[in-house]
Amino acid sequence: MIKRRKTRTICVGKVKIGSKYPLVIQSMVKLATTDIAGCVKQINALSAAGAQLVRIAIPTRQDSIAFAKIVKKVKIPLIADIHFSPDRAIEAVEAGAVKIRLNPGNIKDKNDIYRIIDCAKAHKIAIRVGINEASIRNLLKDTQPAKRTNLMLKEMAGYIRLFEKRGFNNIVLSVKSSDVARTIESNIAVAERFPYPLHLGLTHAGLAEDAIVPASVALGTLLWRGIGDTIRISIAGDPVQEVKIAKKILTSIGLYKSREPELIVCPTCGRCQWDLIGFAQKVKKLLKEVKKPLRVAVMGCVVNGPGEAADADIAVCAAADKGFIYKKGKKIATVRQASLFVALEKEMKNL
Numbered sequence: 001m002i003k004r005r006k007t008r009t010i011c012v013g014k015v016k017i018g019s020k021y022p023l024v025i026q027s028m029v030k031l032a033t034t035d036i037a038g039c040v041k042q043i044n045a046l047s048a049a050g051a052q053l054v055r056i057a058i059p060t061r062q063d064s065i066a067f068a069k070i071v072k073k074v075k076i077p078l079i080a081d082i083h084f085s086p087d088r089a090i091e092a093v094e095a096g097a098v099k100i101r102l103n104p105g106n107i108k109d110k111n112d113i114y115r116i117i118d119c120a121k122a123h124k125i126a127i128r129v130g131i132n133e134a135s136i137r138n139l140l141k142d143t144q145p146a147k148r149t150n151l152m153l154k155e156m157a158g159y160i161r162l163f164e165k166r167g168f169n170n171i172v173l174s175v176k177s178s179d180v181a182r183t184i185e186s187n188i189a190v191a192e193r194f195p196y197p198l199h200l201g202l203t204h205a206g207l208a209e210d211a212i213v214p215a216s217v218a219l220g221t222l223l224w225r226g227i228g229d230t231i232r233i234s235i236a237g238d239p240v241q242e243v244k245i246a247k248k249i250l251t252s253i254g255l256y257k258s259r260e261p262e263l264i265v266c267p268t269c270g271r272c273q274w275d276l277i278g279f280a281q282k283v284k285k286l287l288k289e290v291k292k293p294l295r296v297a298v299m300g301c302v303v304n305g306p307g308e309a310a311d312a313d314i315a316v317c318a319a320a321d322k323g324f325i326y327k328k329g330k331k332i333a334t335v336r337q338a339s340l341f342v343a344l345e346k347e348m349k350n351l
């Protein structure tokens with residue numbers, strides 16, 4: 001059982017972030033913000049997939065204008081992603097962002113940071129104070145990798161002091177790197193030192209097939225230690241995939257109760273005497289229609305199949321000629337292997 005690190009609670013519109021509340025899944029719009037219709041469609045798709053917060057980039061004045069229109073067309077709270085420009089931050093807050101993501105390191109003038117803080121305070125919104133290894137590259141360039149975590153921690157401490165001195169503490173922290181080990185190390189260091197909720201992510205993780213493993217290792221390690229209050233999986237691709245992967249990571253360690261069915265398939269070995277992969281693909285298609293939590297197992301043989309599938313709501317295994325169906329580990333039917341799919345489909349309807 002995971003014991004979450006105790007943090008303050010941060011209000012992000014109607015969403016609460018912190019250890020008293022379930023992990024919040026977020027993602028980011030991948031279209032130009034000026035494509036209002038496209039952004040609204042993507043935001044709604046992310047919300048339907050399970051995202052509770054969606055971030056959107058505001059690089060120009062035109063994007064601020066578009067953002068103000070998008071906010072009015074969607075139900076999910078939006079986070080404005082700001083780099084370099086205090087004016088964009090203020091425009092986004094005034095347009096209805098419930099949180100802004102800010103790397104204070106790339107806003108040169110301290111007074112500009114104060115302007116943003118004061119505006120956020122007046123509108124009662126949150127700020128994610130972020131450090132990204134890439135955005136403080138100049139600072140890190142002569143630093144050995146082993147010492148970078150300390151430097152990032154020092155930077156973060158400076159930013160937090162700045163916000164607290166100005167009387168603002170509705171903040172979420174993030175410290176990001178594309179390096180798995182440094183992501184783990186620096187987030188542990190920040191978690192041990194500051195009481196604010198942490199946004200977890202592995203930056204620039206890659207195409208989906210390359211990003212899933214490092215993101216799962218980095219975030220899984222931290223989450224298992226109770227660190228992390230909101231997550232975003234960064235992949236180069238459809239953002240809905242980011243939400244699905246985030247849900248899978250959280251579900252796998254018991255931090256998210258999936259309302260979707262789960263398919264368990266054995267990896268097969270020399271004992272498997274039937275087309276298990278083809279069968280599993282057909283079952284996966286069938287499960288797309290199921291809108292409730294259900295654990296289905298497809299196992300290759302009777303040697304280990306029934307035992308390994310004992311936790312499933314429904315399971316099948318087969319030999320060359322016969323197929324067997326189990327409910328909660330108990331055998332309920334023996335059918336011809338060729339009829340196994342139809343029989344499984346019927347049993348699933350009865351569940």
Ligand code: SF4
Nearest residue numbers: 266268269300301304
């Ligand atoms: S269930 Fe049977 S076929 Fe599948 S991996 Fe285990 S022993 Fe091999």
